[in-house]
Amino acid sequence: MPDVQPQVESSASDGAAILTLRGDWIARHSSALERLAAWRPQAASSLRVDVSRIDSLDTYGAWSIESIRRAASQSGAPAEIVGVRDRHASILRSLGRIDLAPAPPARATVVDPLARTGDALLAALDYLLALASLLGRLVISFMQVLAHPSRLRWISVVHHIDRVGLRAVPIIALMTFLIGCIIAQQGFFHFRRFGASDYVVDLVTILVLREIGVLLVTIMIAGRSGSAYTAEVGSMKMREEIDALRTMGLDPVDILILPRVLAITIAAPMLTLLGMMAAMVGAGFVAATYGDMSAAIYMERLREAATSNDFQVGMIKAPVMALIIGTVAALEGLRVQGSAESLGLGATSSVVKSIFLVIVLDGVFAIIFAWVGM
């Protein structure tokens, strides 16, 4: 491979500047080419660029020569390229035809932040609308299934219940068991000073049944299954599988989304029940080992403290929250665009949005239950 640094040499003859180029004008010398491209004639006279001494030339070299020529022409010195060898002619000619659009000017105005805020607000409204419309679409789809149960993709539902529910059992049980232990330990540690150790069981029961059980489980489901749903639906969207379904006259909501949302809505209450029990067992374990409370007494106190009201509050919330998680996950998947990045963004925002909505919903439920006296 020839390898001579590109050089320029300027001279003058009867009023015209002559620029003689030498060496290899190729990509490997890009930084030198960039420097040479900035060469400008001293006085505004005519310029002749002699390229006959150039050995090898590629697009980078041709770009450099073309930059010199254009800059000279712009400053009023008619420039021409002379001594073009046959094998360099076509690349120079094709660069000569190229339209080098100037870089778009960076825009930054006072209005920008305002406009962005407005856009964000509109996007949020748009999102809520899309969520409501998908939810509505799911309800219609569900009604149709109720009318014709054979239309439901049972295998798909069962498969997803297995993935979302059964396979989550170990991690959910472990996590809620530990949280039960922690709450009980904190309870005993602080309540002991008031001689109120007995009330730890009430604390644990009410917290776990009404709030902690369902919240922990649904947050875990959002992180574990919501993101997976988004990734699945999103990559199907990316690879035009969803469009393929549509052109077959099938609705992706019926085929892909309803089974998933149904599965998550069925699995969530079961996991919540499991989570509640595991937390109680955890609390009982701490009571026996740390709180000087025998298992029999713990069970006795538990029977008094746990009301079916508290249990119902938790169990009513679970499917509603799961429905929201599933719908948000599917919606995020459907909104994925063509790029890999948008798939990642979708998965992230699916988890963030569904956890946020779960907590907002929990607040709304607290108000409603207080109102109806549960």
Added chain:
Amino acid sequence: MAAPAIRIDHLSVRLGGREVIRDLSLTVDSGEIVGLIGASGSGKTVLLRTMLGLVPMSGGSVDILGARLRDATQDDVRLMGCRVGMLFQHGALFSSLSVRENVEFPMREYLEGSDRMFREIALAKLQMVGIAPADADKLPSELSGGMTKRVALARALALDPELVFLDEPTSGLDPIASRDFDALIKTLHGTLGLTVFMITHDLHTLRAICGRVAALYEGTIVADGSYESVSRSQHLWLRDYFRGERAVEAEGWR
């Protein structure tokens, strides 16, 4: 210039328990334009991917630009990256970068220069393959199939490589764009001494620019030579291949 651009020696490749490439030998001299033809599933893409080091070989050897593929070091691989360009069959554009950024990407990785230089050269490359500057800020997902091909070609040529591999470059382009593409390859070939190894089914491309045609059948080369000699081959598949295409041409389909 003594070393051939590509030297394949008794290569075999096993994939999924099946021998996809069988005892294949082929030498491409630097400066040649070679067209590879073969039925769908005959192993063309696998052969190309093996030459790029993307598929492990089970026997034989491959030398690319004088470097043995099997014992290539990290540095060799990097050097090869800027001397070899590849156009993937489905484009393989980076989906989160714009069209222009896709073309600039290898430049930024391998060369020194300013944003302005890279921008202008990327725009120039894009216009060479027929993409207007107005489309340069689009994302790959917003392109048509033919445009994707062209952008991928611009990216393969971004560093003015010595050797380019093209996997069905003109499929999906309209006939005019295909001829432009042929002319572009010819131009680059003429100015840079570019070596081109392409898979193509475009008979016009084969005849107009491929100095040499190789035919792959069930994982091995069954014919190798000028367009004329390969099109007269007595091999069963080749006879069908060229007869069919000739009939289409005679009816004035092209």
